[in-house]
Amino acid sequence: MITLALYSMKGGVGKTAAAVNLAHLASAETYRTLICDLDPQGASSYYFRIKAARNFNSSKFVKGGRFIDENIKGTDYPNLDLLPSKLSYRNLDLALDDMKNSKFRLQRIFREIEHEYDYLILDCPPGISLVSENVFNASDYIFVPLIPTTLSVMTYEKLLEFFTKKEYDAGRLYAFFSMVESKKSLHKEMMEKIESGGQNILRTRIPYRSDIERMGVYREPVTAFLPQSDSARIYAGLWEEIRGITGMGRAEG
Numbered sequence: 329m330i331t332l333a334l335y336s337m338k339g340g341v342g343k344t345a346a347a348v349n350l351a352h353l354a355s356a357e358t359y360r361t362l363i364c365d366l367d368p369q370g371a372s373s374y375y376f377r378i379k380a381a382r383n384f385n386s387s388k389f390v391k392g393g394r395f396i397d398e399n400i401k402g403t404d405y406p407n408l409d410l411l412p413s414k415l416s417y418r419n420l421d422l423a424l425d426d427m428k429n430s431k432f433r434l435q436r437i438f439r440e441i442e443h444e445y446d447y448l449i450l451d452c453p454p455g456i457s458l459v460s461e462n463v464f465n466a467s468d469y470i471f472v473p474l475i476p477t478t479l480s481v482m483t484y485e486k487l488l489e490f491f492t493k494k495e496y497d498a499g500r501l502y503a504f505f506s507m508v509e510s511k512k513s514l515h516k517e518m519m520e521k522i523e524s525g526g527q528n529i530l531r532t533r534i535p536y537r538s539d540i541e542r543m544g545v546y547r548e549p550v551t552a553f554l555p556q557s558d559s560a561r562i563y564a565g566l567w568e569e570i571r572g573i574t575g576m577g578r579a580e581g
């Protein structure tokens with residue numbers, strides 16, 4: 329199982345939009361895929377029209393084992409399962425803090441299901457917390473959507489500093505531009521500046537598009553409800569790039 333995180337300290341940058349579409353594309357290529365919603369807001373659970381069981385909560389999640397097995401749900405798409413979040417995940421930091429090896433708890437939980445899936449995709453909440461450190465330890469690759477503005481770039485630089493300070497391997501960290509408005513000269517300038525900076529920046533740029541925004545109305549990945557659209561094609565390009573980074577080829581769907 330290869331674990332991919334969609335992560336950013338910043339909120340509202342396109343983590344969930346990417347997680348949902350990438351998970352759908354991976355599963356459509358017949359990769360057994362699990363998307364794990366780590367955000368108490370539950371956006372990826374919402375997009376797949378899935379609700380967690382009433383009695384599921386953050387303490388059960390961090391216990392792992394049968395609590396995970398019981399709460400993984402099938403989606404409407406073949407090969408794609410989802411582990412929904414609950415509002416109680418707002419306490420996930422506290423629940424993790426109570427565990428031994430608290431920074432490696434998620435890694436341990438996910439190891440128990442590693443033979444059941446080819447890809448695990450983590451839809452992360454914004455912020456930098458114990459949950460985030462668990463994500464950094466549990467993930468093989470971390471993908472950071474970056475809106476090309478000064479503040480986003482500053483936040484990304486802070487993340488790189490954090491990785492260096494805590495001795496996480498920044499080689500596993502990749503950024504891609506998100507919500508790009510190509511008419512904005514600031515966006516263009518920022519993208520050129522960052523691309524010349526020598527970090528891992530993916531080639532695919534996700535533009536700002538209303539059909540991506542409409543995922544909230546259709547409650548489906550755009551790659552499912554508008555598979556022929558430009559937006560779907562661009563996410564497919566992102567997936568192909570990411571699949572390549574993980575060393576996997578195209579599996580036939």
Ligand SMILES: Nc1ncnc2c1ncn2[C@@H]1O[C@H](COP(=O)(O)OP(=O)(O)OP(=O)(O)O)[C@@H](O)[C@H]1O
Pocket residue numbers: 338339340341342343344345346367369371452453454506507508534535536537538540541542543544
């Ligand atoms: N490329 C895009 N073009 C237009 N709208 C987008 C795009 N990507 C995401 N959105 C919209 O912007 C909002 C935020 O996107 P999304 O939920 O993916 O961000 P996020 O980083 O997961 O946010 P959070 O930090 O709250 O979890 C959503 O309403 C989404 O539909």
Ligand SMILES: [Mg+2]
Pocket residue numbers: 343344345367371451452453
């Ligand atoms: Mg989100």
